[in-house]
Amino acid sequence: MSKPNMQIRPLDDLGRIVIPGDMRELLGWKSGVRLELSVGDTDSQFITIREAHPRCSLCWKEPEELLPVANGFVCGQCKESIKK
Numbered sequence: 001m002s003k004p005n006m007q008i009r010p011l012d013d014l015g016r017i018v019i020p021g022d023m024r025e026l027l028g029w030k031s032g033v034r035l036e037l038s039v040g041d042t043d044s045q046f047i048t049i050r051e052a053h054p055r056c057s058l059c060w061k062e063p064e065e066l067l068p069v070a071n072g073f074v075c076g077q078c079k080e081s082i083k084k
Ligand SMILES: [Zn+2]
Pocket: 056, 057, 058, 059, 060, 061, 074, 075, 076, 077, 078, 079
């Protein structure tokens, strides 16, 4: 018996998987949503997929306010540390 929110999907030759429609609907993920994938622990062979939010390009945090820069964003704290 599997967990109700767990499904097993094959990885294709190009490394793609299909995220089931009911999961996408539950999370409000529509076509084109940007997803962030991360590997936390290679021993457990576990990845996390979540909706991507803008991050500071320097400290990688996700503060409420970000300042746009050339190819990304910078948080206020990093902006102040650059000034010094
Ligand atoms: Zn920052």
